[in-house]
Amino acid sequence: MSLEILLIIAFGGALLTYLLGKLSSRVRDSFAVVVSLALAAFVAYFYGKPVEKTFYLGFLGLDLILRLNMLSWLFAITIAVIGALSVIFSLSYIRGKEKTDFYFFMMLLVNAAMLGIVLAGDLVTFYIFWEMMSWGAFLLISYNKGPALAAGMKYIIMSILGSMCFLFGMLSLSVSFDTLNIARIAPEITSASSAYVLFILIVFGIAFGIKNAVLPFHTWLPDAHSEAPAPFSAVLSGILIKMGTYGFLLVFYVIVGFKLFLGLGSGLLSFHTILCFLGVVTIIIPTFIAILQDDAKRLLAWSTVGQAGYIILGISFGTSLALAGGIFHFFNHALFKALLFFAIGAVEFRTRTRDLNSLGGLAEKMPIVFTTTFVGIFALIGVPLTSGFVSKWLIYKTLILEGSPFLAFFALAGTWGTILYSYKLIHNVFLGQLPEKYKDIQKSPLSMQVPLIILSLFIVLFGILPGIPLKVINTINTSLGFESLNVSLWGITSETGTLNTINILFGLLVAGIIVWLLFRLGARSVSVPQEDSYAAGAHVPKEKYHYTVEFYNPLVRMIRPYLRDVIDEFYYEIAASLRRVSDRVRRIYHGDIGYYVTYIILFLAMFIFIQLKWKPW
């Protein structure tokens, strides 16, 4: 069993799915599920087996290499699992739409390309898969036509800019070190000047920053995430943007190495501190913009930008704890954000809308979706006993103990903003009054419930036993040269503060049981409909009484003036002026032959004039 076979299954499976779709959609569906599950199983099989293999010699004198280590394994397993779940979720979501063969082909292709990225052992291979992923994602984002086309265009333009930066950095590395093998660049770059290292970091930083939606490169993300089909939004938010995170880790800690990376500049002006501040800005502004949104998916999209800030903050702060927190948060975010996009997809599938102002009361109609959303929301906020808490705890702890309370403050304040929009999401969709038109809505289909249940089980499991992923992350940390953490199954032990999730679990369980017994001992309660107590039994017309529209109006009135997406407007301004300039240039090609003759005569006249005046020839 080797890595090529894994990739052959991934790509071949995608192509075969497309071809099988021409025969029968039922066969295609089951084949797509089998392929994606098989990939997850194969990746899991590679756990703890580092492989490195040159699979193609002599591409312009550069070897193409595949390699697998703990870092790429963690990303690969996340890709494979989220990818498989999104394929399962797609089964009923996409049924009846047009071009379903193409849809499944693209889904599997993007997953395969992402697997290729994390398995790449040299930058050429990385780049090839990177481009496949970018273009595949473009096609999927634009799948729904209409506004999705504009969103896709915005995405692909920014993505191409990122790729250009990547190509530029890659060429420069190739010229300087005569190799693009990641393992061979790493020892040689230590001899490079710090200006060159800074250049490499900035060039690759832009390339990966665009994918990871770090401010000021985030503008493609809200449009793309909200317009893409829901299962692909989950892939986009859960893993595709995390390829940027992987790139950051690769460049910062594998290629450049942490000594060089942390040693650039000094004090507040050092490279990694500036990145930390960028991370904090990426947390705080998008979090508050998310509060303003009324479209459920757009809200989640802005939340993704905000959560990506925590990851950037963690990995660029550069201590062992912070790095562990950053990587763990990437993993958690993949789980809970995929879950939330699936949940909103399931709601949209039944109600045909994702407008937070017109939904409500779906908890009784879709109990599974509600319960899993509940878990996802708690993980997003970072309530203890969900995995989202542990990663944030790691980041905050190191920020406080290393003496950066301001960074910690903004990161923590972001959490309280998160509470506001998370509550708005769950309240406006699932709680409150059920609108008349959704009275006979059906439960969501099984193929949508399964991914939701699996993801929420993972979230709770890793919240109670964070040691399972932390053990893997600890291996990554040590392989990148950081000191090892004292990880136990239920937390982290150290002399500066211990985390014990088992104690928290038992505390909550025992307290919960006692309160529940107290609750049972009290007098029985009667279940009544909403109008009963609100209207005190009197007749009221059946309208919406429940307050959901402009839920945080007093706050929004205060903060909205400060939360314009200035960067987006700036980019649009650039685009508009480019268009104006191009329009002027276009007018040269008038189409009338007389104008062209005039151009030729004027051009010749210019040459004759120059020759007569200065006699250069």
Next chain:
Amino acid sequence: MVVKIIQLIISPLLALVVGVFFLGLARKIMARIHRRYGPPLVQPVIDIIRLFYQKGVSHGTMFDLGVIFSLAGSILVVLFLPFGKICPLSNSGGLLVILYVMLIAPLSLALSGGQGANPNISIGISRKLILSLGYEVPLLLVVLTVMTHYKTISIVEIVSAQQSTTWAFISFPLFLSGLSYFLILPAILGIRPFDVSSAPQEISSGLMVEYGGKYLALATIEHAFVLFISISLFVNLFLGGASNLIIFFVKMLVVFVLGLFVNAVFPRFRIEQAIKYLWKWPTLLAFLGLIMSVIARR
């Protein structure tokens, strides 16, 4: 082990007794300030017992579960707080965990109320969440200042550091933070002038409007716990905790009564005014405190 288990049982009970006593005391003191006689001190106890025997209305599973979870969450917070020498779960994550476990109670209550589908409830929740964003900004700054100053995230170590030197409230950079905490205490407790989310005359007590019977009883107990938690957090962070229970409760009593005196005479803020106030003076003080302590640390 046995001592630990006894502590685990006894600390929520103590918190319950003190919290309910404070509820009664608050009504009595407010009444005396308003030149009324006021209800007897044990009135909340009588109310809670009576409510348990009354029939309540339910609006669904989340409505029930939310109330249960919120009280359980509050009990869990108490286990993390040292009072006197007792701190059952001192070694499970420190102040950061306390900050996050403190979220369980209001979130569950909000989710429970959300299923009540009463417009007054949603307005109450919306105001409560906005208000909590308002007071969390200075509160986080305050907590971070304390953690930065004592270079630890463990609340037990913060208390013992104060006992070996002096109270944080009277030491230099930290008294700014202490003052800030005291200024936002009424907002955390949700008493006037910050009772926007439970304004009885405006939105029929907001979140509480659909609760009756045992729901109201549990919610009242939860409120008693919240009283206990926020005041004892102040005592632990700024008044040096205490070496025994009596002193600890005396300190709590002083803080609580002082808070009541200040706030018994204020009318209610609008929510915007509350946010503006919270993000102005307390935040400024807390921010100054944090800057000072960062400079002092360098």
